[in-house]
Amino acid sequence: MLHESDLKKYQRCDKYYWYTKNKPESVPFLPYVTYNMDIFELVKDYFGFEDVFMGKRGDDPSLTLQAYQSFDILMNARISYRDLRMTLPCLKKEDQHHTLYFLYNQCYPKTSEAQRIADTLWVCKKNQIQVDEVLLIHINANYERKQEFDVHECLLISDEFYNEKNKKAGKVMDFVREAYRDLDALLDEIEQIGDLSHIQKKRSPACTSHYKCEYFSMCFPDQQHNTSILNLVQSNKKYECEAMGISDMAMVTGDEIEATRVQYAQIMAAKKRGLFVDQFALRPWLKRIQYPITYLDFEWQTYVYPPYEKMKPFDVLVFQYSMHIEDKNGELVHEQYIGKNDCREEFVLDLIHKIPKTGSIMVFNAQGAEVLRLMQLSKQFPQYEEELRNIWERMIDLAIPFSNGVIYDERMAGEYNLKKLLSLFSDLSYDELEINQGLLAVKKYRELEGNESEEIKQALYEYCGMDTYAEYVLLHFLMKTVGYE
Ligand code: SF4
Structure with missing residues (x-):
């Protein structure tokens, strides 16, 4: 049986499709966001629907065809053509207009999205299901929740798509007409697909654009070495280099690539077969750091629908922090916090109370995360804006020397996340922890919200505490590198 997502996978890469069918990914899927409301229920509330045929996963498509005769509203209803199953999210029949x-x-x-809609219309036609108009229901990005959730403010009905910059791109049906196709040929192709396990594919943007394909190491085991030219960051020219026979960064002479600062660091590290350090850049960066040094990290979850007052769609709620505080004698003190439900104000007060009033605050990826979190909280609780501003203005981003080519170790292989750096520059690792990644922390936190588990709380403390200890270890590694220790 084929689902609509299979068409997308097949068109991304036939081998990718084959893998998803034959070698299901072993890593469990952890969603980035919390779907805290059911969109079908919201749409029912929005329109005041009462008599609805509500389909569900695994339904026989014949149920939809029967319901099509007797219901005016069909939601989440399965239809099929040959081996392909599609879903009608919400079909409303009104005065002969569907x-x-x-x-x-x-x-x-x-x-x-136009392709999925076009394919759904094609399967509707095959099932003699009439569709006169297509509309989108999506979330209003500007909605700010008051005390009560308002579905009419939160959802929008539209006939337009958006582009990658979230600007209006044009009418849905114009894109759908362009994408409309006869699926028979594609279904024939997919049906005939054989065993692709031994087919050697050429690496393409489909393998790494947006995110690295989960089957990458199975497809290209020989391209996994740290200094592979394909690990060169910010480069469109790496594929040309590979085609010219430049397979390793150490083989680059300079003219073949864009030659950004990070690429320079990568190539120098590859040629040295070790560590590259730009001492003239690292020293002044380190000189800015003042004692007491606070190492800070937050954990949060992102809600699709605002669960509390003054929150907007996709706002985050910070539920935990860890901070290690180092005085100028090298003494280290640890503070931590975990809250539950709407703990925003309690979090802010606890943080303001415990964080040193002076000194630098080291944060890994501060600009994209902790700074934004504090700015958001200062909008929701303007009475604390001054204190929160004082915190975010003292933050120094520990990721910067690693991300902009001030320091690069060939083993980084184009990556610079905190876990990887810790494993390269110390004997410590997250592997032994029960929680060893951010999304798992969020999953465990959701469990904690449902019950008072000391075990989960402890695992969350250990994970977040490890992040701030890792920041301490990394900063001292940098200091040692330039001879400050
Ligand atoms: S790594 Fe590339 S070739 Fe291999 S399955 Fe993924 S997308 Fe296809």
Whole structure:
């Protein structure tokens, strides 16, 4: 049986499709966001629907065809053609006019959705299901929740798509007409697909654009070495280099690539077969750091729908922090916090109370995370803006020397996340921890919200505490590198 997502996978890469069918990924899927409301229930509330045929996963498509005769509203209903199953998110029949709504747990449905809609219309036609109009229902990015959640303010009905910059891109049906196709040929192709396990594919943007394909190491085991030219960052020219026979960064002479600062660091580290350090850049960066040094890290979860007052769609709620505080004698003190439910104000007060009033605050990826979190909290609780501003203005981003080519170790292989750096520059590792990555922390936190588990709380403390200790270890590694210790 084929699902609509299989068509997308096949068109991304036939081998990728084959892997998903034959070698299901062993790493469990952890969602980035918390879907805290059911969009079908929201749409029912929005329209005041009462008599609805509500389909579910695994339904026989014949149920939808029967319901099509007797219901005016069909939601989440399965239809099929040959081996392919599609879903009608919400079909409303009104005075001979049939409107098919596509529902999105997101603010900006993109033009890339046109293909799915076109394919759904094609399967509708094969099932003699009439569709006169297609509309999108999505989340209003500007909605700010008051005390009560307002579905009419939160959802929007639209006939337009958005582009990658979240700007209006044009009418849905214009894109859908362009994407409309006869699926028979594609279904024939997919049916005939054989065993692709031994097919050697050429590496393409599909393998790494947006995110690295989960089957990458199976497809390209020989491209996993640290200094592979394909690990060169910010480079469109790496594929040309590979085609010219430049397989390792150490073989680059300079003219073949864009030659950004990070690329220079990568190539120098590859040629040295070790560590590259730009001492003239690292020393002044380290000189800015003042004692007491606070090493800070937050954990948070992102809610699709605002659960509390003054929150907007996709706002985050910070539920935990860890801070290690180092005085100028090298003494280290640890503070931590975990809250539950709407703990925003309690979090702010606890943080303001415990964080030193002076000195530098080291944070890994501060600008993209902790700074934004504090700015958001200062908007929701303007009475604490001054204290919060004092905190974010003292933050120094520990990721910067690693991300901009001030320091690069050939073993980084184009990556510079905290866990990787810790494992390279110390004997410590996250592997032994029960929680060893951020999304798992969020999953465990959701469990903690449902019950008072001391065990989960402890695992969360250990994980977040490890992050701030890792920051301490990394900063001291940098200091040692330039001879400050
Ligand atoms: S790594 Fe590339 S070739 Fe291999 S399955 Fe993924 S997308 Fe296809």
